[in-house]
Amino acid sequence: EAGVAQSPRYKIIEKRQSVAFWCNPISGHATLYWYQQILGQGPKLLIQFQNNGVVDDSQLPKDRFSAERLKGVDSTLKIQPAKLEDSAVYLCASSTISGRAGELFFGEGSRLTVL
């Protein structure tokens, strides 16, 4: 079974530029999450989708971050314009809504450096 796929793995941009990250969850997983992990800290949820609807985006800085999950499968997270404090690893995770519901599976992450 293929795991959660993310790209790109690394991205370096200047502040005020834009960047986009892509995630493809495990096949059949209805719920998709984007987490931000700053060095030395645990992941913090940015947005949670179930199918193509948003369940929780309370911690998403909506003035600069946006995310979509068209067709309820893969997802894109965009940052525009980027700030220095956005330097972090952006982790995508997915989970099923049946069986072992709520068990999170993570991708390798996309490391963003903002200069």
Next chain:
Amino acid sequence: KQEVTQIPAALSVPEGENLVLNCSFTDSAIYNLQWFRQDPGKGLTSLLLIQSSQREQTSGRLNASLDKSSGRSTLYIAASQPGDSATYLCAVRRTNAGKSTFGDGTTLTVKP
């Protein structure tokens, strides 16, 4: 608001030692608790998932316990090896459709 704490932040032990990692949470109304391992520059790998109705889960040299009433979980690692060196994180989920709240992790170093 759920808060998850992992103490200590870092731990160094000699190879072969048995050790316990701690995870505390403030709200005992949880759906499940999950332990992860994170190697440098990598994503999170799931180790063990404990449902709220369970007291413990075991996988190989790992054993995780859950005490909801006291807001605690422990991850026991038997006969530690240098390959166990990594950051260990716990995550607490409130409902089956809700979000998981993470601790900041314990970074384990096992010295040969």
